Amino acid sequence: MAKILIFDSENMDEMSVQELIAFITQKAGRYLEQTDVPVSWKNQNELSFPGLQIRMREQTVYLDGVQISLSRYEFFTLCFLAGHPGWVFSKEQIYESVWKEDGENCGTAVTNVISQIRRKLKQENPNGGYIRTVVGSGYKFMPALDDSSNVF
DSSP states (O other): OOOOOOOOOTTSOHHHHHHHHHHHHHHHHHHHHHHHSOGGGTTOSEEEETTEEEETTTTEEEETTEEEOOOHHHHHHHHHHHTSTTOEEOHHHHHHHHHOSOGGGOTTHHHHHHHHHHHHTTOOOTTSSSEEEETTTEEEEOSSOOTTSOOO
């Protein structure tokens, strides 16, 4: 979500304004650096889970040893979720992280991409498989293929 900062520089000297701008730029740059690539796979070439291998540098995904074709948004959505196993993310959070735009009006983009990933991973049940629906909250990646766990 975009943040807006409004300040009145009328009573500030030029040096204070420049320091404020430098501080905001530095913080924003660090935030983007940290969120572009999840910390859990910053220095990894791949993420591996039972039956699933995600190769970041090649931008390829293998399901049971067979390469599957994913679009750019499908790949980065899968990477984002797999980079944070067990974490629950809203559609807006996923949209902002993958599309790099405000998620307020993301509409059905995330839902459609998740649906396509599930189809390609041969996941028919939204409460089982790698990507789980958390009703009222969003989605989470579960590395174990334990379909007996309940998602509420």
